[in-house]
Each structure stands twice: as C-alpha cells, then as structure tokens.
Amino acid sequence: MALHVGLPGSVIAAVFLVLLVIVFRWMFRIPPLVPYEVAQIRRTVNDLRTVVVPVVNSLSSERAVELACRLAEPQQAQILLVGVVEVPLSLPLDAGMPAQRLRAEEAIEVGAAICDQHELPFDRVVIPARSAWEGIVRVARERRADLIVLGLDPKQRMPGEELSRNVAQVIRRANCEVIVDRPGHSLAGRESAS
Amino acid sequence: MAEEASSDGQLRRDVTVWGSFMWGYADVGADIYTALGLVAGAAMGATPVAFAVAGIVYLLVGLAYTELASSYPVAGGGQYFTLRGIGDFWGFVCGAALLLDYTIDISLFAVSSSGYFNFFLPALGVRIADFAVAIGPFQGVNLLWLGETLAIIVFLVVINVIGIKISSRLNEVLGVLAIIGQVVIVLFGFVFAWDPNMMLAQITLHFPSLHNFMYGSSLAIISFVGLESISQVSQETRRPATIVPRTSISLVFNVLIFALAFSVLGMGLLPWQVLAQHAGDPIAVVAQKIPIIGVVAAPMTALIGGLIVLISSNSGVMSASRLTYSMSTFSLLPKWFNAVHPRYHTPHRTILVFSAVAMVEAVFAFMTSEAMNTLGNMYAFGATAGYMLVFIALIVLRFKDPYSPRPYRMPLNFKLQNKEGRAPVQFPLLAVFGFLGVATILFEVILTHKIGRIAGPAWIIVMLVIYFIYRQKERLPRFGSVKRDWEDAQRKVLREAEEYELLSEYEAALAARDGEAQA
Numbered sequence: 001m002a003l004h005v006g007l008p009g010s011v012i013a014a015v016f017l018v019l020l021v022i023v024f025r026w027m028f029r030i031p032p033l034v035p036y037e038v039a040q041i042r043r044t045v046n047d048l049r050t051v052v053v054p055v056v057n058s059l060s061s062e063r064a065v066e067l068a069c070r071l072a073e074p075q076q077a078q079i080l081l082v083g084v085v086e087v088p089l090s091l092p093l094d095a096g097m098p099a100q101r102l103r104a105e106e107a108i109e110v111g112a113a114i115c116d117q118h119e120l121p122f123d124r125v126v127i128p129a130r131s132a133w134e135g136i137v138r139v140a141r142e143r144r145a146d147l148i149v150l151g152l153d154p155k156q157r158m159p160g161e162e163l164s165r166n167v168a169q170v171i172r173r174a175n176c177e178v179i180v181d182r183p184g185h186s187l188a189g190r191e192s193a194s
Numbered sequence: 195m196a197e198e199a200s201s202d203g204q205l206r207r208d209v210t211v212w213g214s215f216m217w218g219y220a221d222v223g224a225d226i227y228t229a230l231g232l233v234a235g236a237a238m239g240a241t242p243v244a245f246a247v248a249g250i251v252y253l254l255v256g257l258a259y260t261e262l263a264s265s266y267p268v269a270g271g272g273q274y275f276t277l278r279g280i281g282d283f284w285g286f287v288c289g290a291a292l293l294l295d296y297t298i299d300i301s302l303f304a305v306s307s308s309g310y311f312n313f314f315l316p317a318l319g320v321r322i323a324d325f326a327v328a329i330g331p332f333q334g335v336n337l338l339w340l341g342e343t344l345a346i347i348v349f350l351v352v353i354n355v356i357g358i359k360i361s362s363r364l365n366e367v368l369g370v371l372a373i374i375g376q377v378v379i380v381l382f383g384f385v386f387a388w389d390p391n392m393m394l395a396q397i398t399l400h401f402p403s404l405h406n407f408m409y410g411s412s413l414a415i416i417s418f419v420g421l422e423s424i425s426q427v428s429q430e431t432r433r434p435a436t437i438v439p440r441t442s443i444s445l446v447f448n449v450l451i452f453a454l455a456f457s458v459l460g461m462g463l464l465p466w467q468v469l470a471q472h473a474g475d476p477i478a479v480v481a482q483k484i485p486i487i488g489v490v491a492a493p494m495t496a497l498i499g500g501l502i503v504l505i506s507s508n509s510g511v512m513s514a515s516r517l518t519y520s521m522s523t524f525s526l527l528p529k530w531f532n533a534v535h536p537r538y539h540t541p542h543r544t545i546l547v548f549s550a551v552a553m554v555e556a557v558f559a560f561m562t563s564e565a566m567n568t569l570g571n572m573y574a575f576g577a578t579a580g581y582m583l584v585f586i587a588l589i590v591l592r593f594k595d596p597y598s599p600r601p602y603r604m605p606l607n608f609k610l611q612n613k614e615g616r617a618p619v620q621f622p623l624l625a626v627f628g629f630l631g632v633a634t635i636l637f638e639v640i641l642t643h644k645i646g647r648i649a650g651p652a653w654i655i656v657m658l659v660i661y662f663i664y665r666q667k668e669r670l671p672r673f674g675s676v677k678r679d680w681e682d683a684q685r686k687v688l689r690e691a692e693e694y695e696l697l698s699e700y701e702a703a704l705a706a707r708d709g710e711a712q713a
Contacts, residue, residue: 039694
C-alpha cells in the first residue's frame with residue numbers, strides 16, 4: 001500500500017499532539033504542599049491591611065517605606081505615611097512649628113512617590129506630639145494598624161545603646177507588630193555622605 | 195481505587211493526580227467509543243459540528259464542576275452541590291437525574307463493550323446481525339447482543355457485591371493504553387489517510403435537517419458525560435482542592451480534543467453512513483481504515499475499546515452506589531440502601547437494585563431495535579437535567595457561601611453586593627451561559643428524543659414518589675431542607691483534605707464576617 005502524506009492532515013496532527021502535551025504538562029505541575037503551621041504563618045502576613053511607616057528626611061526612612069510597600073503589595077494593604085512634628089514642652093501642643101511641619105510634609109512626599117511606584121493605596125498623616133514615638137504609637141492605635149515599619153537611623157543611637165530611644169519606645173508601647181530595619185554598612189555610608 | 199477506610203472511618207486519601215484523572219477518563223474518555231456512531235447516524239455530514247456545539251456546552255459544565263469539586267471536595271458530586279446550594283428537594287431531583295445516568299451508564303457501556311467484542315465475531319465466522327429476531331411486536335431484537343450485555347452486567351454485579359476491586363493499577367494501565375492507542379490512530383489517520391475534501395463534501399452535501407442536527411448535537415453531549423466521577427472521588431483524592439482543578443480541566447480539554455479529532459478524522463476517512471452502521475464499534479472501524487497499521491490497530495482498538503467501556507460500565511455501578519450512599523446520608527433516600535453486606539462489607543442492596551434497573555433498561559432498549567440510540571436518549575436527558583441544577587447551585591452558592599475558598603473560579607465574574615452582613619459576590623457570568631447552553635440541549639432532548647422525553651421525566655417522578663413517602667415517614671420537610679452546620683462541615687473537609695492554606699483562608703473569612711457583625 002502506498003503511503004501518502006497529506007499536508008492539512010499533518011498540520012492537524014501536529015496541533016493535536018502539541019495541545020495534548022501542553023494539557024498533560026500543566027496537569028502534572030502540582031504546587032508543593034503547605035503544612036498547617038506554614039499556612040497559619042503565611043496567613044498572619046497576608047492579613048496585613050494597614051502599615052504605618054514614620055518618615056523623616058533620611059535614606060533609612062525611605063528604605064523603610066520601600067520595605068513596607070513590598071510587604072503590603074501582595075494583599076494591597078494601605079500604607080500610612082506618618083510625619084511627627086515634635087513640639088517641645090515649652091510650647092503648647094498646637095503651636096504651629098511651620099518649619100518642622102514642612103520638613104515632615106517633604107518627607108511624606110518622598111514616601112508617597114515610593115507608594116505610587118508600587119501602585120499601593122496610601123494616606124498621609126502629620127501629627128504634633130511631644131516625642132516621635134508617642135505620635136507614631138498614637139496613630140497606629142487610632143488607625144488600627146497591623147504593622148509599623150521603622151527605619152533605624154544609626155546616627156540617632158545613644159552611645160552604648162542598641163536602639164534609639166524612639167525605636168525602643170515604639171517597640172515597647174505599640175499594640176501591633178513592629179519591624180525595625182537597620183541599614184547595612186553600604187546604605188549607612190551613603191546616608192552619612194548625603 | 196481507594197476504597198479502604200482509615201482508622202477514623204474516613205475514606206483514605208490515596209488517589210493521586212493520575213488516579214484522579216483516570217477516574218474521570220475511565221468514564222468520559224470511553225464515551226467517544228460509544229458516541230461517534232450514534233451521533234453520525236443523526237448529524238450525518240455535520241457530525242464534527244454537532245460535537246463542537248456539544249463540546250462548548252461541555253466545556254462550561256466542566257469549568258463549573260471544577261470550581262465546585264475543588265471548593266467542596268466531598269463525595270456526592272452534583273447532588274451534593276445542588277443540595278448545598280438550593281436545598282434538599284432540588285438536591286434530590288439532581289441526584290435522581292444523575293442516578294438515572296449511572297444506571298444508563300451501566301447498561302449503555304455494557305452494550306457498547308459487547309459491541310466492541312463483537313468486532314471479533316466475523317473472524318469466528320459469526321454474523322451478529324443473524325441473531326436479530328422478532329418477538330411479538332418488537333422487530334430486530336438482537337438476542338446474542340442482549341445476552342452478552344446482561345451477562346456483562348451480572349458479572350459487574352458479582353464483582354462489586356463480592357468486593358473484588360478492579361485494581362487501580364489495571365485501570366491506569368488500560369487508560370494509558372487507550373490514550374496511546376487513540377493518539378496513534380489520530381496521528382497516523384490524519385497524516386496518512388485523512389481526506390479533507392471528503393470531509394468537506396460530507397458537510398456540504400449531507401448536512402442534516404435542523405431536527406436531525408438538534409438530535410445529533412444533543413446525543414453528542416453523551417460523549418462528554420462522566421465528569422461527575424472526578425467529583426465522586428474527590429473525597430479520596432490527596433489535596434483535592436489543588437489536584438481536582440488540574441485533573442478536571444485536563445480531562446475536559448483532553449476529551450474535547452479527542453472527540454473533535456475523532457469526529458473530524460472519521461468524516462475524512464469514511465462515509466457517515468458507515469460510522470452509523472457500526473454504532474457498536476465506530477473507533478475500531480476508523481482504525482481499520484488507516485493504511486499499514488490498520489490491520490493491527492483495528493483489533494487492538496476493539497480490544498482496548500471493549501475493556502475501557504467495560505470499566506466505564508463498572509464505574510457506573512460504583513458511582514450509583516456512592517451517590518445513593520451520599521443521598522441516604524443526607525436523608526434524601528431511605529437508609530435501607532446503605533446497608534452493608536454482613537460477609538462482603540459492600541453496599542449490596544444499592545448495587546443489586548440499580549444494576550437490576552440497568553438490566554431492565556437494556557432489555558427495554560433492545561426491544562426498540564436501536565438499543566444504543568434508545569439508551570443514548572435517556573442518558574442525555576439525565577445529564578442535562580442534572581447539569582442545569584448544578585449551574586443554578588453554583589450561582590446560588592456564590593451568594594450563600596462567599597466565604598468558602600474557591601481554588602478555581604469559573605472565569606468572567608463581576609462584583610455584586612450581597613445581603614447585608616455578607617461578603618460581596620463575584621457573579622459568574624459564564625455559569626449563566628452554561629445554564630442556557632445546557633437548557634438548550636435539554637430542550638433539544640425533549641423536542642427530538644421520543645423515548646428520552648417520556649422515560650426521563652417518568653424516572654424522576656417515580657423517584658420523587660419514593661422521596662415524598664420516605665420524608666413523610668421520617669417527618670422531614672418535603673420541600674424544605676433539614677438544618678445542617680455547613681461551616682463546621684467545610685472546616686472538617688478542608689482539614690481532612692490537608693488543604694491548610696484554604697482552611698486558614700476560610701477561618702479568616704469567617705472571623706472577618708463575625709467581627710463585622712459584632713461591630
């Protein structure tokens with residue numbers, strides 16, 4: 001019997017074979033099993049809805065915003081950019097402090113640009129307080145934040161202290177999760193140069 | 195396959211990816227071996243078009259089952275989804291329709307299996323047509339074929355009552371052989387023998403009347419019936435929420451690809467009349483036509499075809515008893531059906547009752563001289579009636595239970611507000627199209643299937659009488675539903691399925707709902 005190879009039939013046969021291979025390959029690619037404990041832990045991170053990031057004009061603070069955005073991205077959590085205007089005890093709390101307010105707003109603008117890059121929802125808060133930690137903890141409590149991300153500025157540490165006073169107080173007083181980012185040597189070097 | 199119980203009385207989760215796929219394939223994959231000749235007899239030159247039309251509807255049914263089986267990985271399939279979505283009464287109606295399908299599944303595939311084995315009769319000098327006799331008013335009753343069919347059903351009853359398992363390995367090996375065989379036939383057939391001009395000529399010169407096309411496309415749906423099997427076995431599948439969507443979608447596409455390939459190949463190899471004449475063994479006839487390998491491929495195909503449809507028939511026996519068990523558990527059928535044989539530990543009553551129904555259906559079908567056509571009629575009715583309710587259940591469950599994680603969702607959803615206090619709903623637009631598609635096929639069945647339109651509803655009515663008597667006796671609501679804690683059941687199912695990520699997602703969703711309610 002003479003064999004005759006038909007072009008249209010060969011094309012259909014090839015398409016048929018390719019489709020079958022694609023379907024079977026996809027079927028056997030099963031994602032790995034997630035143990036119960038791992039699932040619970042993943043859930044705690046997935047549950048993040050509001051992340052507070054205090055901002056000042058520093059590289060470590062901007063990096064904290066970037067880190068917060070990356071944590072918030074999978075579940076599209078809201079970033080709360082907080083600028084605290086520290087009012088000395090010698091002045092009433094509602095004293096204007098325009099220069100400090102302006103600096104806080106400038107820092108927030110930089111943070112907002114980072115949030116925009118990640119296409120994340122964000123909000124701005126400028127709050128007067130007697131000390132930075134007090135303002136941060138208050139905002140986190142009022143806005144029911146799930147997480148505070150702090151950028152640790154190495155310059156602000158007191159000699160012999162591991163953390164600055166503000167960071168230590170936030171960790172102690174906040175009723176939500178706190179992540180402290182201490183920049184590595186390269187970033188710390190750049191920060192002191194700037 | 196995985197019928198052993200674990201120490202806590204639960205079915206052990208032994209079914210793997212391939213096992214889950216093969217459960218479905220043993221049922222659906224075998225359908226084309228039966229359907230091709232039947233559809234060709236009705237849709238004539240437009241057979242591939244009829245398969246394509248039914249295939250689109252089947253695709254939507256497949257996606258709906260994928261969503262539901264992965265969200266609710268329990269035995270019961272369509273009946274369970276409907277019960278959960280729209281209540282006990284409709285759950286029963288869906289179960290009754292699917293039960294009709296399983297009994298037809300037993301008889302139709304027993305007929306088909308003997309049809310493929312009859313392929314070898316001419317080599318023994320026997321002509322199957324010689325055994326057709328007239329019994330009173332009934333003409334052309336083929337006694338040999340009927341006898342073979344009844345013998346196969348009795349054989350299946352015995353092995354299922356005694357509890358001999360057709361080993362999963364045998365099932366899987368046969369499945370692999372069938373797939374390889376089909377692939378070889380399709381590839382060689384298209385490359386060396388397929389004639390596009392012949393197919394085009396058949397489509398243009400032998401296009402059926404609208405009535406015939408509707409009949410053909412509604413029969414074509416039977417080549418896609420059986421997805422239920424994956425749902426039925428999802429309770430025994432490892433990590434069902436992860437695996438079931440993959441195996442279901444793969445099965446849907448595989449069967450669709452094969453059905454379209456065989457119908458197109460058949461029309462380019464043989465006149466549709468030949469396929470229609472060989473309704474018992476159409477794929478073997480196609481294989482026979484392929485040059486060189488045809489001599490070997492035809493008997494091989496007949497052998498594999500005969501065995502794979504035999505397994506399909508057996509899956510009908512098992513699925514009927516599983517479905518009945520589920521229906522009894524939810525107080526839709528008397529517990530009498532669930533009784534386990536004291537010696538063999540199998541649900542013997544269910545097996546005997548529904549296999550006896552299948553035998554009656556087979557005898558009845560042979561009296562009509564076109565046995566397979568008659569059974570195909572009723573098969574299409576049961577499937578479409580059941581699928582319609584499944585689509586409604588899917589839509590209702592999106593509103594009633596927006597919290598259950600859905601590892602797979604039917605595509606094309608839009609957000610809608612739900613009742614106060616409930617999460618917003620992703621409304622499945624494609625499910626509406628699916629419902630309309632299945633409703634159209636059911637309409638075609640009622641319009642064109644002389645037997646299906648009477649026997650199908652009659653079956654449902656008889657079953658409803660049993661349902662009402664039972665519910666009355668047990669003082670349970672006839673049209674209403676028994677109260678059940680679905681949330682607790684869902685937690686249990688997900689925990690047992692080791693789908694911890696989904697369990698934690700489900701618990702978080704419920705906690706968020708409860709938190710909002712308190713606020």
